[in-house]
Amino acid sequence: MTDYMQNLGKNARQASALLARATTEQKNNALLAIFEQLKTQKNQIMSANQQDLQNGREKGLDTALLDRLELTDSRFDTMLQGLKDVVALPDPIGEITDMTYRPSGIQLGKMRVPLGVVGMIYESRPNVTIEASSLALKSSNAIILRGGSEAFFSNQALAKCVQDGLEQAGLPKSAVQVIETTDRSAVGELITMSEFVDVIIPRGGKGLIERISNEAKIPVIKHLDGNCHTYIEQSANFDMAITVCVNAKTQRYAPCNTTETLLIDNAIANDFLPKIAHALVNQDNAMQLRVCEQSLSILQNEEKLQSHISKATEEDWDTEYLAPILAVKIVADMNEAIAHINRHGSHHTDAILTNDYAKSLQFLREVDSSSVMINASTRFADGFEYGLGAEIGISTDKIHARRPVGLHGLTSQKWVVFGHGEIRQ
Amino acid sequence: MTDYMQNLGKNARQASALLARATTEQKNNALLAIFEQLKTQKNQIMSANQQDLQNGREKGLDTALLDRLELTDSRFDTMLQGLKDVVALPDPIGEITDMTYRPSGIQLGKMRVPLGVVGMIYESRPNVTIEASSLALKSSNAIILRGGSEAFFSNQALAKCVQDGLEQAGLPKSAVQVIETTDRSAVGELITMSEFVDVIIPRGGKGLIERISNEAKIPVIKHLDGNCHTYIEQSANFDMAITVCVNAKTQRYAPCNTTETLLIDNAIANDFLPKIAHALVNQDNAMQLRVCEQSLSILQNEEKLQSHISKATEEDWDTEYLAPILAVKIVADMNEAIAHINRHGSHHTDAILTNDYAKSLQFLREVDSSSVMINASTRFADGFEYGLGAEIGISTDKIHARRPVGLHGLTSQKWVVFGHGEIRQ
Numbered sequence: 038m039t040d041y042m043q044n045l046g047k048n049a050r051q052a053s054a055l056l057a058r059a060t061t062e063q064k065n066n067a068l069l070a071i072f073e074q075l076k077t078q079k080n081q082i083m084s085a086n087q088q089d090l091q092n093g094r095e096k097g098l099d100t101a102l103l104d105r106l107e108l109t110d111s112r113f114d115t116m117l118q119g120l121k122d123v124v125a126l127p128d129p130i131g132e133i134t135d136m137t138y139r140p141s142g143i144q145l146g147k148m149r150v151p152l153g154v155v156g157m158i159y160e161s162r163p164n165v166t167i168e169a170s171s172l173a174l175k176s177s178n179a180i181i182l183r184g185g186s187e188a189f190f191s192n193q194a195l196a197k198c199v200q201d202g203l204e205q206a207g208l209p210k211s212a213v214q215v216i217e218t219t220d221r222s223a224v225g226e227l228i229t230m231s232e233f234v235d236v237i238i239p240r241g242g243k244g245l246i247e248r249i250s251n252e253a254k255i256p257v258i259k260h261l262d263g264n265c266h267t268y269i270e271q272s273a274n275f276d277m278a279i280t281v282c283v284n285a286k287t288q289r290y291a292p293c294n295t296t297e298t299l300l301i302d303n304a305i306a307n308d309f310l311p312k313i314a315h316a317l318v319n320q321d322n323a324m325q326l327r328v329c330e331q332s333l334s335i336l337q338n339e340e341k342l343q344s345h346i347s348k349a350t351e352e353d354w355d356t357e358y359l360a361p362i363l364a365v366k367i368v369a370d371m372n373e374a375i376a377h378i379n380r381h382g383s384h385h386t387d388a389i390l391t392n393d394y395a396k397s398l399q400f401l402r403e404v405d406s407s408s409v410m411i412n413a414s415t416r417f418a419d420g421f422e423y424g425l426g427a428e429i430g431i432s433t434d435k436i437h438a439r440r441p442v443g444l445h446g447l448t449s450q451k452w453v454v455f456g457h458g459e460i461r462q
Numbered sequence: 463m464t465d466y467m468q469n470l471g472k473n474a475r476q477a478s479a480l481l482a483r484a485t486t487e488q489k490n491n492a493l494l495a496i497f498e499q500l501k502t503q504k505n506q507i508m509s510a511n512q513q514d515l516q517n518g519r520e521k522g523l524d525t526a527l528l529d530r531l532e533l534t535d536s537r538f539d540t541m542l543q544g545l546k547d548v549v550a551l552p553d554p555i556g557e558i559t560d561m562t563y564r565p566s567g568i569q570l571g572k573m574r575v576p577l578g579v580v581g582m583i584y585e586s587r588p589n590v591t592i593e594a595s596s597l598a599l600k601s602s603n604a605i606i607l608r609g610g611s612e613a614f615f616s617n618q619a620l621a622k623c624v625q626d627g628l629e630q631a632g633l634p635k636s637a638v639q640v641i642e643t644t645d646r647s648a649v650g651e652l653i654t655m656s657e658f659v660d661v662i663i664p665r666g667g668k669g670l671i672e673r674i675s676n677e678a679k680i681p682v683i684k685h686l687d688g689n690c691h692t693y694i695e696q697s698a699n700f701d702m703a704i705t706v707c708v709n710a711k712t713q714r715y716a717p718c719n720t721t722e723t724l725l726i727d728n729a730i731a732n733d734f735l736p737k738i739a740h741a742l743v744n745q746d747n748a749m750q751l752r753v754c755e756q757s758l759s760i761l762q763n764e765e766k767l768q769s770h771i772s773k774a775t776e777e778d779w780d781t782e783y784l785a786p787i788l789a790v791k792i793v794a795d796m797n798e799a800i801a802h803i804n805r806h807g808s809h810h811t812d813a814i815l816t817n818d819y820a821k822s823l824q825f826l827r828e829v830d831s832s833s834v835m836i837n838a839s840t841r842f843a844d845g846f847e848y849g850l851g852a853e854i855g856i857s858t859d860k861i862h863a864r865r866p867v868g869l870h871g872l873t874s875q876k877w878v879v880f881g882h883g884e885i886r887q
Contacts, residue, residue: 054804058828131827137849143838145848148826254676277883284885379479388879401573401878402556403483413568413881422886423877424564452848453826454813456838458702460709461847 041218042226045181046233048211049154053179055209057151061128063206068171071202072120075113075167078198083108085194086163093187106161106187116164123171129444130177133453141462144455149448151177153235156227158249160241161185166195169238170213174203176447179212181234183227185241186219193217228253258446263293263385264357265415268374268400270391271302275309277412278390279316285388285414286363287320294386294408294418297357298364300374301332306367310335311342317363318345327353328365335367354381371396375403382406386418466643467651470606471658473636474579478604480634482576486553488631493596496627497545500538500592503623508533510619511588518612531586531612541589548596554869555602558878566887569880574873576602578660581652583674585666586610591620594663595638599628601872604637606659608652610666611644618642653678683867688718688810689782690840693799693825695816696727700734702837703815704741710813710839711788712745719811719833719843722782723789725799728756731792735760736767742788743770752778753790779806796821800828807831811843 056064075082086108093103108116129149136146155178159165166184173180184192196215203210216223228237228249237257239249250257267285269278285296301310310332317324318341327349328336336342353364354377368374371389378387388410389400397411408418417423425443481489500507511533518528533541554574561571580603584590591609598605609617621640628635641648653662653674662682664674675682692710694703710721726735735757742749743766752774753761761767778789779802793799796814803812813835814825822836833843842848850868 054830057830139847139849141842141847143835143842143847148834150830153830251679256681274883281881281883281885288886388881405479405482405575405578406876408877408879409573410568410879411881412883413879414885416886417566417568417879417881417884418877422564422566422568423570424562451831452833452843454833454835454838454842456706456836456842458699458706458837459842460706460839461713461841 038218038220038222039226042216042223042230043233045211045214045216046154046230048209049179049181049214050233052209052212053151053153053177056174056177056179056212057130059177059208061130063208064128064174064177065124067174067203067206067208068120068124069202070205071167071171071199072117074198074202074205075117075120075195078194078201079113082191082194082198083113085190088190089163089188092190096187098187102161102187106163106185106191108163108191112164116167119164119168120171123175126175126444128175129448142457142459146453146455147450148453149445150451152447152449153178154233155180155447156183156234156237156255157181158183158224158227158237158239158241158245159185161187163188163191163195165240166192166215167199170196170199172444172447174208174212176444178447179214181214181216181227183216183224189219224249225252228255228257231255262357262383263295264298264355264381264383265294265296265385265418266298266300266374266378266382266387267296267415268300268368268371268378268387268389269302269305269309269313270371270374270389270393270396270400271304272393272396273305273390274392275312278309279313281388281390281412281414282313283316283320285416286317286324287322287361288414288416290361291359292416292419293357294415295359296363296388296415298354298366298381300366300368300377302371302374303331303367303369306331307335310365310367311339314339314342314346314365318342320361322361325362326365327362329367331367332365357383371400375400379403379405386410386415388413388415463643463645463647464651467641467648467655468658470636470639470641471579471655473634474604474606474639475658477634477637478576478578478602481599481602481604481637482555484602484633486555488633489553489599489602490549492599492628492631492633493545493549494627495630496592496596496624497542499623499627499630500542500545500620503619503626504538507616507619507623508538510615513615514588514613521612523612527586527612531588531610531616533588533616537589541592544589544593545596548600551600551869553600554873567882567884571878571880572875573878574870575876577872577874578603579658580605580872581608581659581662581680582606583608583649583652583662583664583666583670584610586612588613588616588620590665591617591640592624595621595624597869597872599633599637601869603872604639606639606641606652608641608649614644649674650677653680653682656680683871687782687808688720689723689780689806689808690719690721690810690843691723691725691799691803691807691812692721692840693725693793693796693803693812693814694727694730694734694738695796695799695814695818695821695825696729697818697821698730698815699817700737703734704738706813706815706837706839707738708741708745710841711742711749712747712786713839713841715786716784717841717844718782718784719840720784721788721813721840723779723791723802723806725791725793725802726757727796727799728792728794731756732760735790735792736764739764739767739771739790743767747786750787751790752787754792756792757790782808796825800825804828804830811835811840813838813840 132149133146199213200210384406386408557574558571624638625635809831811833
């Protein structure tokens with residue numbers, strides 16, 4: 038196992054040096070060649086996927102997992118379109134910014150460069166194999182992929198297309214390598230071979246990510262969870278607040294940028310809470326509300342709501358439901374709201390609804406989250422909405438890239454100096 | 463120990479929330495109050511330093527270490543001036559950049575924010591206590607300091623001034639805390655309490671830094687070594703190349719941005735090598751040259767040089783001398799030079815001397831180092847020369863900040879969204 042992994046690492050390191058030199062045209066040609074290979078080899082990919090699905094059913098995998106594993110025609114088309122989207126993105130590599138003359142006479146700037154070799158560990162969605170490969174390639178990084186064992190055959194078939202496309206475009210095949218074993222010790226090797234791997238990107242369950250963060254000897258771009266808040270400050274326009282809050286919670290439940298706790302100023306609670314509660318319950322998929330004691334008493338005479346309300350426990354403030362459940366809490370003022378968010382939130386995405394100028398700026402500054410929003414739905418916090426093109430991973434870390442992480446998250450900057458023979462005095 | 467460290471951590475976390483709200487004026491007032499406290503308490507600081515020096519002599523510390531430990535009057539003044547310099551730096555916190563409207567109508571930007579709590583582990587220079595405190599404060603971070611045990615009393619006396627100054631300016635004393643024990647397990651606690659510490663900055667020997675990187679459960683901004691190169695490409699102006707190369711090696715030996723290996727194109731070696739060799743040897747502090755076999759044969763008839771030349775071994779290409787010794791190697795062409803640098807260098811700072819336009823751009827792109835220079839001395843790679851004001855630490859990592867790391871290295875960015883009630887479709 039060690040020899041096998043070390044070999045992958047060496048190959049990736051060599052490929053990354055060649056990728057660093059590749060022109061934008063070469064990289065785009067490789068992406069287009071992969072696009073063609075996927076179309077040509079679609080039958081092989083689909084039957085590999087069928088084999089994974091059959092193995093999964095025999096092993097008794099649950100429906101949700103089998104669903105994620107399945108490559109439908111429409112998912113296949115989305116995957117193809119994703120490649121075209123990455124071709125259309127500007128090449129981040131080589132960009133020089135912040136050029137200034139220093140008093141010594143040197144001209145100083147920053148050049149965007151690849152990270153080198155990315156190790157990616159992910160769940161059983163085969164499309165991630167193509168997404169991650171294309172983003173790594175566009176940003177001139179080599180990548181070593183370790184997909185879920187359930188998607189073993191699908192990932193092999195997809196990786197073959199990628200390598201065929203790379204070869205056709207004259208780029209090294211080992212720029213994208215899939216770990217061809219389901220031996221779990223491969224992950225342990227991958228996350229500790231710091232000589233060959235520059236960054237680890239895990240996607241998957243919280244347990245997996247925590248284990249990887251603890252054991253890695255390489256920087257990890259990690260995302261743990263999304264416990265997002267929408268706070269209704271007393272000056273908020275009620276109609277806007279209801280529309281935005283309903284969208285933030287109900288537009289979709291599963292994404293990590295969905296609001297999980299609604300905070301309401303005490304001054305408007307009597308008036309606003311019944312309105313928003315009815316709006317949330319009158320959805321196709323009616324909400325369950327876990328409310329604080331004061332909310333419970335305000336809502337006690339609203340008969341229609343009773344079957345949808347229960348008293349929140351302390352645990353609710355810390356819970357990412359990913360389900361039609363919303364926690365609701367009345368706060369004395371914005372300071373309490375900010376303190377609640379910074380304590381119970383996951384530093385992911387939090388929004389305020391307000392028309393108060395000073396408070397909007399204070400909220401923006403003091404909430405310690407990757408995305409902080411005024412008068413907008415927390416659901417906007419993603420790579421496509423932010424114009425990053427695509428997301429390679431999602432990060433709640435403060436170091437390096439903060440969520441969402443697009444192509445730039447796979448790059449670093451180096452200082453460049455244009456001199457004319459200057460020496461240090 | 464655990465209780466003691468957890469307590470420091472909790473205090474730091476609380477202080478960091480207050481610092482995040484502090485205005486630029488409050489932070490500058492605190493820095494000026496620390497300045498005054500240092501002047502007022504100079505006698506106490508100096509006698510604490512004398513005590514450290516005496517203990518050091520009794521323990522038999524070597525002269526170099528005792529020298530680093532000593533707070534002379536001039537070093538004290540430099541430390542005071544450093545505080546004024548940090549006051550003069552622009553406040554990085556709250557800066558919003560890259561504001562754009564997205565098609566959805568939201569206005570998206572990035573706001574610069576503090577990292578939170580910094581844990582700093584450093585060698586026995588007491589002035590680092592003030593430098594690190596002032597940079598942390600200016601960037602709204604709380605900091606926990608663990609200085610070398612040899613500087614124990616000096617650091618306590620300095621930390622008292624810092625805390626007195628903070629208190630006077632109405633900021634929390636626990637924004638800057640010095641670990642008041644020499645128990646080595648304190649470091650182990652500091653680098654693993656991820657709940658309270660956001661980043662670790664170690665300064666010191668390679669062994670210490672490697673150990674910290676391996677054991678930390680928190681991101682580490684680390685710097686290992688500086689094995690820098692100056693490469694003389696065949697089109698270089700000889701006079702410029704000699705001036706720059708002599709400066710890069712001899713202006714000072716100890717800094718990590720000093721050139722340790724000189725690479726020379728084969729096409730000009732016969733002509734250029736004797737010239738540069740004489741220039742390097744005709745210094746006040748004559749160089750020892752460790753040269754490749756071909757260089758040895760070119761220089762064999764230069765009598766004056768013989769006592770300064772010896773044959774290099776493979777190990778020389780990997781060595782950071784920090785001494786009047788320079789490795790010299792003739793390379794076939796720029797590709798060999800780049801390959802040598804990327805293989806043997808430490809990804810710190812490397813320079814090319816050239817007048818070839820295409821090659822200068824290729825070198826800039828393909829050398830994988832924190833700083834890459836054309837026609838300038840590698841000695842320019844530092845925070846003051848780059849206009850960063852001061853350095854908190856030095857990083858050869860690719861993730862987050864790359865060397866030199868100034869105030870911005872102690873910050874992160876969060877996404878900010880200004881909306882008008884937008885919802886996700």
